[in-house]
Amino acid sequence: xxxxxxxxxxxxxxxxxxxxxxxxxxxxxxxxxxxxxxxxxxxxxxxxxxxxxxxxxxxxxxxxxxxxxxxxxxxxxxxxxxxxxxxxxxxxxxxxxxxxxxxxxxxxxxxxxxxxxxxxxxxxxxxxxxxxxxxxxxxxxxxxxxx
Numbered sequence: 001x002x003x004x005x006x007x008x009x010x011x012x013x014x015x016x017x018x019x020x021x022x023x024x025x026x027x028x029x030x031x032x033x034x035x036x037x038x039x040x041x042x043x044x045x046x047x048x049x050x051x052x053x054x055x056x057x058x059x060x061x062x063x064x065x066x067x068x069x070x071x072x073x074x075x076x077x078x079x080x081x082x083x084x085x086x087x088x089x090x091x092x093x094x095x096x097x098x099x100x101x102x103x104x105x106x107x108x109x110x111x112x113x114x115x116x117x118x119x120x121x122x123x124x125x126x127x128x129x130x131x132x133x134x135x136x137x138x139x140x141x142x143x144x145x146x147x
Contacts, residue, residue: 013049014112026098035091054130059105
């Protein structure tokens, strides 16, 4: 037997948790876990912060859609093709209700400070940015172009 070191994707914010860790705590069906994980991998997300709105309060509604969105939320790789059943999205929705337990799928405990490797890390790996005064929301349309 080989002892192989595996990389670990650490949470990017305080009060953050891996999506599948929360699913495993709340749900006991492996079938449900697999369905949620297929959708999670399809969207290439790992932690709750990857699926939370820019104000760090609620589930970003794009993750309830039945197809893959265009933006990215992290730089982790992963399988590119998944056979996702319509029922997988139903299971995913149920799982999100266990994670985002507030009204309109909001978090009870907000995500807090960023745990970034570098101060400018977000510029390379995030497609959305809200100004500190919350007046403007920007979307990356190209490597150096924000709209």
